[in-house]
Each structure stands twice: as structure tokens, then as C-alpha cells.
Amino acid sequence: MTVHLLAExxxxxxxxxxxLEVISRVPTMLHTPLMSxxxxxxxxxxVGALLIAGTAGAPFNPVVxxxxxxxxxxxxxxxxxxxxxxxxxxxxxxxxPKTPADGAS
Numbered sequence: 323m324t325v326h327l328l329a330e331x332x333x334x335x336x337x338x339x340x341x342l343e344v345i346s347r348v349p350t351m352l353h354t355p356l357m358s359x360x361x362x363x364x365x366x367x368x369v370g371a372l373l374i375a376g377t378a379g380a381p382f383n384p385v386v387x388x389x390x391x392x393x394x395x396x397x398x399x400x401x402x403x404x405x406x407x408x409x410x411x412x413x414x415x416x417x418x419p420k421t422p423a424d425g426a427s
Contacts, residue, residue, distance in 0.1 A: 361401040368394040 347354060371394045375387030 361398060361405065364394060364398045364401055368398055 336424065368391065371387065371390045375391055376385045378384045
């Protein structure tokens with residue numbers, strides 16, 4: 323194991339711990355704005371994945387690049403779907419108009 327790989331793994335593990343601590347302390351009312359912010363970040367990740375996929379040269383790199391673009395796209399789409407469902411909870415419910423058949427006079 324090289325020193326560079328060890329340093330990258332250390333940063334990754336520390337980022338996991340910090341991420342778990344930050345997310346576990348977020349109040350419920352802030353989840354929707356945070357989801358919107360993370361969707362923007364994942365959009366940037368998707369653009370980066372597309373740029374890397376365009377410059378892939380070795381025979382294995384285009385396959386990995388396609389998988390990364392696919393996963394980033396699913397992440398963005400899923401994030402917007404979850405955000406829309408969460409926002410739906412805060413919208414007022416509309417009532418259907420009453421008709422004479424409903425018993426209204």
C-alpha cells in the first residue's frame with residue numbers, strides 16, 4: 323500500500339465520520355432544503371462524470387465511466403423525486419367540489 327493511497331483512504335474515512343455526525347444532527351424541518359442543495363452537488367458530480375467519460379482512453383475506462391454517469395444520473399433523479407415527495411407533505415390538500423349527488427343541499 324502506497325503512502326498516497328493510505329492518505330486518500332484516511333481522508334475518505336474521516337469524511338464518512340464527519341458526514342454521519344452532520345447528517346444525524348439535522349432537524350427534520352431542514353431536510354428538504356438540504357436535499358435541494360445535495361441535488362445541486364450531485365448535478366456537478368454528474369457533469370464531472372461526463373467530462374471524465376469523454377476523455378476515457380483505455381479499454382476499461384469507458385465502461386467504468388458509463389457506470390459512473392449512470393449512477394450519478396440515478397442519484398440526481400432520485401434526489402429530486404424524494405424532494406418532490408417531501409414538499410408534497412407541506413402543500414395544502416385540495417378538496418373536491420361537492421355535487422348534489424354527495425348529499426349537499
